Amino acid sequence: MIVKICGIQSAEAGQMAVDAGADMIGFVFADSRRKVSPEQAADIGKKLPAQVKKVGVFVNEPIESLLDIAETAGLDYIQLHGDETPDYIKSISKPVIKAFSVASENDLKQLADYACEYYLLDSPAEAYRGGNGTAFDWSLANSETIPREKLFLAGGLHSGNVQQAIEEVSPVGVDVSSGVETDRKKDPIKINQFITAAKRGQ
Incomplete structure (x- = not known):
């Protein structure tokens, strides 16, 4: 099970996620209380092991800006939460994670x-696209046409x-942000508990 801890804003939080066994960490570059600059993300990423993949989260970012940020921040994956088109994705050379509400x-x-x-x-958008801490009806994801891998x-x-x-959805990975926070800050105990639970039975 691939586990991504999203909304990382400090090297300390990134290290917490790595120590707990995270496979990916996410940096938010869209409007959010967890937003970081490309330079912040680059600085945090340099302090973490190379095998932990760095994911940038964007919402309707102009493609030139996205490519610049990805380069500056040293991203491994691009995660898109907006109304990006299939053609938009073709302009990105890095692997893409496309989010759907x-x-x-x-x-x-x-x-x-x-x-x-x-x-x-992901859940339907509220104040922000993603990171709202609410679940959707998982039974909707039971369609046999969805490639679980x-x-x-x-x-x-x-x-x-x-x-x-x-158990219900059989995804290849899970992504969490607010679910591992206390008072809007990443909580090492919650991160550990989440990753342990997600990887149980692998």
């Missing part, structure tokens, strides 16, 4: 249009429900 089965029909490394199913699950996950989510 899931409110009904119809929302899942878009997946087939996108050629990307992973699909990420390319599927990430996000939205309202925490150590108490991630195992159930994995």
